[in-house]
Amino acid sequence: MNPQKGTDSRAFRWGFAALLAALATIGPFSIDTYLPAFAGIEKSLGTTLVGMQQTLSAYLFAFGLMFLFHGALSDSFGRRPVILVALVVFTLGSVGAALAGSIHALVFWRVIQGLSVGAGMVVGRAMIRDLFEAEDAQRLMSLVTLFFGLAPAIAPIVGGLLFESFGWRSIFWFLAIVGVLLVAMSIRFLPETLAEDARQPFHPKALLAGYNEVGMSPRFIWLSLATGFNFNALFLYILSAPVFLGEHLKLGPQEYAWLFIPSILGIMTGSQLSGFAAGKLQPNQTVKRAYAFMAIAAAGNLVANLLAPPSLPWSIVPIFFYGIGTAMAMPSISLTTLDLFPTRRGMAASLQGFVSGMVNTLTAGVISLAVSHNPVWLAMGMMIMMLMGLASWTLYLRSARKHAEPPTVIRMD
Template sequence: MNPEANQLWRAPRWALAVLLALLGMLGPFSIDTYIPAFSGIAKALGATPVQMQQTLSAYLFGFAFMNLFHGALADSFGRRPVVLWGIAVFTLASAGCALSQTIGQLVFFRGLQGLSTGAGIVVSRAIIRDMFPPAQAQKVMSQVTIYFGVAPAIAPIIGGWLFVHAGWHSIFWFLTAVGVALWTANFKLLPETLHVTHRQPFNVRNLMQGYWELCSNPRFLLLALASGIPFNGMFLYVLAAPEFLGTHLHLAPTEFYWFFVLTIAGIMGGSWYSGRLAGMISPRRQIRYGFTIMLVVSLGNVAANYLMVASASWALIPIAVFAFGWALMVPVVTLLVLDMFPERRGLASSLQAVIGSTANGIAAGAIAPLVMHSTRALAITSLLMMSVGLFAWIFVHRRWPETGRAVTAAA
């Protein structure tokens, strides 16, 4: 934690949470805003469905790759420069997407968007821990998740409206405007939270030493799996939304918003409750609550899909409950990851994001196309992806029982 944190941000804590959440919102906005225009973009550029899927995969793999470096750069040069440069590149890439005339150009600029977007998401986590002690950090992390949860709900609505009324190019011009506004806000408001005494030397030897230190630590890797992989249990349904909602549940495009509203309500509810529990119960107990909710609802979802024909009257509810469980536990696991290496929080946040975003890319490019044809396959795959995180946490709990045991008093 920065010893001068009290002097860096004198506004209310929630205001910093909003600013950091806006940084995190770039990711879901970059994904969800243009999804309603998939068919229109494909028609305009003469692209096949596989090529359109590549625009999503290019973004996700670019995001995963550059996340290896955002945190390391932030540990050496400071949080603020990395955030500002990331937003600037994202803004230029969004303009490139808007000006694209071929599918190849769009894939390229989508990849560039992915390379830059992670800066805000990765660095914002490190900023929280720079500024707040553990219990307060959990509250702020939960607030960020609440605000962040709004983005996937409103992004498809905005994207669909822009596509219908102004064409697909307007979606990326909108993202360009978002980038300009966000860069201006952070330039004026975001303080440098990395204390000068905490900066790491920027050289290949020190960087490789940091990667080896973290990547060779089994507890770190397992905690990163526990926080990053279960997200795909619900993200899988987002990726398969056109098929899942339109073909299987027979919803009209104008009714898709019910899925996003319910899922985001689950995320916001879980995040709110996570903040309420900060300092009241041990982190490992809260993590157990989150995984228990996800496990029970995932098993129920599989059973329901085998016993009944999928219907909008019930099929959206398990996903929302799953989202609640995920949001309840993920702020706690994230803080456990960051606190394992206090001197390399940026790098820890980077590698945590790499694991999660790589899983997202695999889910988007390989898994979702294989299972979206069946609601049973979707339910089973969701359960399996959650189980990866669950078994990772069980192993950590048994091998290192002291992890997450202490209750930190809330301030």
Template structure:
């Protein structure tokens, strides 16, 4: 923690949470705004469904790759420079997407978007732990999740409206504007939270040693799996949204927002409750509650899809309840991950984000295309992904402080 934390940020916690949530929203905006335009982009560029899926996989792979370095760079050069550089590259990549004339160009610039969009998310976690003690950090992390939840809720609405009225290029011009606004806001308001005495050398050998210490730490890996893999039980539906919502649930592009509204509502409610519980109950107990909710709703989701014809009236609320359970436990698990490397929290955040992004990319590029055409297959896969996180937590729960 920064020894001068009280002087670095003098404003209210909610304002800092809103700033950091703005950084985290680049990821959801980069994905959710263009999903309603999937079919239109494919027709415009003469792309196959598999090629269109690669625009998502390229983004996620770029996201995962650079997440290994955002935190290490922030540990060496400070939090602000990395955030501002990431926003600048994101804005240029969005401009490239808007001007793309072929599917190859779009895949290239989507990968560049992914490589830059993660900077804000990774660094924001380190900023929170730089400035706050654990209980306060959990409250701020929960506030960030609540504010962050607004972006995925409104992104598909904006994307659907822009696609229908202005064409798919307008979606990426909108992202250019988002990047510019965030860059100006962060340059003016975001503090530098890393104390000069805590900066780490950006050299190959110390970096490799730091990464090796983390990947060889089974507690760190188990916590990263416990937080990141269950997310894919929900994210699988986001990745499959064009087929799941359009072909299975028969919703139109302008109706996709119901899925995102309910799911993000679940995330925001879970994050709010997580903040309320901070310091009131044991952390392990709170995590256990989140997993119980996810287990129960996942089993119910499988049963409903096996017995009934899929319908938005019950299919979408089940995913929202799953999201509630995930958001209830993930702020606590994330802080436990960061505290596994107190001298290099930026690097720990990077590696956690990288592991999660690799899982996201694998689900997007391999699993989602195999199961997206069947509601039952989606439900079973979601249950399996959540089960991996549950097993990881079951192993590690007695190895972390209550």
């Protein structure tokens, strides 16, 4: 679809990218702001570290599960209504979490948050592709990633300050205020990008046919796994921040910026490189260069941890370079995924998010708990996930080449 009237202006693109980034940001923001308060919440609610981990893994499970539906709903009812409803639910979930009197109540309200926060991320990708062709879409998605990268750098700092000054509940009140502001901004500025005649029927039979078409595609599966593993190699360190920073590097809650700022600077740098590459390199070439960054960073991180105990700044440098690689690859892989299904972009974005979200849940609920106590194991976890992402991308390329080959004609003389 060609850009609508007025969408080709620089002001629109920057404003649209900033708003989509803000909508996508509430997912990771809801994780990163409360990580510095883990110990305080544990003590306040009389729970354990395992109980606190459940507030994270339950959130991520709901986050990943609802990815199945955000995009499909937006294909039927439009992009804008789905985002607005999700923002209202997120705001209510944040208020509930702020008032939670037990760990069970907190887990419940975290689930409510998780069910809602993926809409901006999923539907936003489809909105970009609704309005822009391939090169412009990659530039805009890179710009969204650039803005998106600012939030996780700010979130743990904000969370640490709020926790130290006003207690852990203030973090969730802050998220509720963010939700209200995003509702107001979306009502005022967010356009509807899906035309009425491009919408899919909201009927079980049509939905199942769509899920079957998208979900059973090998190329789609490999691309989604590549996205999930690439990101989770970095996300593993974010999830393990309370142990990695607090125990291994001996840093306090207000010093979490040591991890988050370099990793986000890496993401911002990678997104800029992706934007520069649009129109100059084929997406496959951009991803190839991105994997070079990721492979060197993961290998360097593992070697460094095998040779010496964790220390600043050396334990953070590989994470910065890995962030460059994963952000450089993400726009190209995401757009390639959406372009597999031009009439079902919302559903494709949903299912891609679901696959990645399930990898997130596995990382939070199992892998982080299993490896965070040992810096070498953490580094090995990053390396293995990077290799799995690379393997998934390689399998996609093989599948794409096979799909492009003309069918063999057998002559019956």
